[in-house]
Amino acid sequence: MTHPFLDLTPLSAARFAAIEDRVARLLGTRQDVVIMQGEALLPLEGAIRGTAGPGTTALNVITGPYGQTFGDWLRDCGATVIDLAVPFHTAVTADQIRDAFAEHPEIDFVSLVHAEAATGNTNPVAEIGEVVREHGALFYLDAVASIGAEPVLPDAWGVDLCVIGAQKAMGGPAGVSAVSVSERAWARMAANPRAPRRSYLSLLDWKARWIDGGRTALLHAPAQLEMLALEACVERIEADGLEAVMGRHRAAALATRAGAVALGGGLEPYVYEERDAAPVATTLRVPAGVVASEVVARALAADPALPLAAGGGALAKEMVRVNHYGVDATAGAVRGSLAALGAALAGLGLDVEVEGALRVVDGGGWR
Numbered sequence: 001m002t003h004p005f006l007d008l009t010p011l012s013a014a015r016f017a018a019i020e021d022r023v024a025r026l027l028g029t030r031q032d033v034v035i036m037q038g039e040a041l042l043p044l045e046g047a048i049r050g051t052a053g054p055g056t057t058a059l060n061v062i063t064g065p066y067g068q069t070f071g072d073w074l075r076d077c078g079a080t081v082i083d084l085a086v087p088f089h090t091a092v093t094a095d096q097i098r099d100a101f102a103e104h105p106e107i108d109f110v111s112l113v114h115a116e117a118a119t120g121n122t123n124p125v126a127e128i129g130e131v132v133r134e135h136g137a138l139f140y141l142d143a144v145a146s147i148g149a150e151p152v153l154p155d156a157w158g159v160d161l162c163v164i165g166a167q168k169a170m171g172g173p174a175g176v177s178a179v180s181v182s183e184r185a186w187a188r189m190a191a192n193p194r195a196p197r198r199s200y201l202s203l204l205d206w207k208a209r210w211i212d213g214g215r216t217a218l219l220h221a222p223a224q225l226e227m228l229a230l231e232a233c234v235e236r237i238e239a240d241g242l243e244a245v246m247g248r249h250r251a252a253a254l255a256t257r258a259g260a261v262a263l264g265g266g267l268e269p270y271v272y273e274e275r276d277a278a279p280v281a282t283t284l285r286v287p288a289g290v291v292a293s294e295v296v297a298r299a300l301a302a303d304p305a306l307p308l309a310a311g312g313g314a315l316a317k318e319m320v321r322v323n324h325y326g327v328d329a330t331a332g333a334v335r336g337s338l339a340a341l342g343a344a345l346a347g348l349g350l351d352v353e354v355e356g357a358l359r360v361v362d363g364g365g366w367r
C-alpha cells in the first residue's frame with residue numbers, strides 16, 4: 001500500500017541545492033545558506049562552536065531564554081562572555097550595544113535573538129547591526145521566531161550567521177533549519193582550531209565537502225521528509241507572498257494586543273511598547289492574584305486547539321503567551337484565544353468585556 005510518508009525516493013543533491021537556493025531567496029541573501037538536518041538548535045549551537053573559542057570576547061544579549069543558552073555555549077567554548085540582560089518587557093537598544101562596545105572594546109562577537117516567541121519581544125536588528133559593523137565584530141542572529149513574521153535581512157543588516165527554523169511563522173516542520181554564513185564567518189571558523197570538524201555540529205564539513213565541491217555530493221542521506229516539508233512551506237510562502245504572510249502576523253499581534261486591552265479583567269500586554277512587541281507571538285500579563293498557567297489551563301479545557309501557553313519556568317505565574325503564528329496567524333485564532341481567556345478570567349471572578357474585545361479584533365487590519 002502506498003503511503004505519503006513512506007517509501008520515498010532519496011532526495012537528490014540537485015533538489016537539496018535547489019531548496020537551499022529557495023531559502024536563500026527568502027532571506028534575500030547572497031551568503032552561503034547551509035540547511036541543517038535537525039531542529040534549529042543544531043545550527044544555533046554549530047555556529048557558536050564553529051566561531052567562538054578562548055580568544056573570543058562575546059557580547060551576549062539576553063532578551064529571553066535562548067540568550068541564556070547561547071551564553072552557556074559561548075562559555076563552554078572558552079570565550080569571555082559579557083552578558084547584557086534586558087528585562088523581558090522590553091527590547092535591547094542600539095545605544096546599549098554601543099555602550100557595551102565603549103566599555104569593552106575587545107568585543108569581537110555579538111549574539112542576539114531577533115524575536116523571542118517565549119517572551120514576545122523583538123529587537124531592532126538593523127540599528128544594532130550598524131553598531132556591530134562599526135566595531136568589526138562577528139554578528140550572530142537567532143531569527144527562528146522572526147522569519148516569516150517580520151523582515152529578516154542578513155545582508156542589509158550585516159549579519160554573519162543568521163539561523164532560521166521553519167516551525168514558527170513559516171508554518172513548516174521543526175526538523176530542519178538553516179543558517180546563512182558570511183565570508184567573514186567562514187574565515188573565523190577556518191582559523192578556529194576548536195571548530196567542530198568531522199562532526200554533526202560542523203558547518204566547516206558542509207563548506208569543505210558540499211559547497212566547495214559545487215554542491216554535487218551530499219555528506220549523508222538527507223532527511224527527505226523534512227526537506228520536502230521545508231520545500232513545501234517555502235513554496236507556500238512564495239505563493240502567498242512573503243509580505244502577505246508577514247502582514248497576517250503583524251495583524252494578529254496588533255489585534256491580540258489591542259483586544260487584550262479591550263478585554264480588561266486586568267490583562268495587559270507584557271511588552272510595554274508596541275514597537276518592541278514581536279509579530280510572531282503576543283505575551284500578556286495576568287493581574288496580581290491570578291496565576292497565568294491556571295488561566296491558560298481553563299482556556300485550553302474549553303478549546304485545546306487554541307494557540308495558548310503559559311510562560312516558561314518562573315514566568316508561568318504571570319505570563320500568557322498567544323502563539324498566533326503559522327496557521328494561527330488569523331482573526332479566528334485571535335478571536336478564539338481572547339474569548340477563551342475572557343471566559344477563564346470571568347470564571348475566576350474578574351470583570352471582562354468579551355464582545356468589546358472581539359469587535360477590536362474584527363476591526364483590525366486583516367487581509
Ligand SMILES: *Cc1c(COP(=O)(O)O)cnc(C)c1O
Nearest residue numbers: 040066113115116117142144145
Ligand atoms: C522557537 C525558537 C527556537 C527553536 O527552539 P524550540 O524550543 O525547539 O522551538 C529558537 N530560538 C527562538 C528565538 C525561538 O523562538
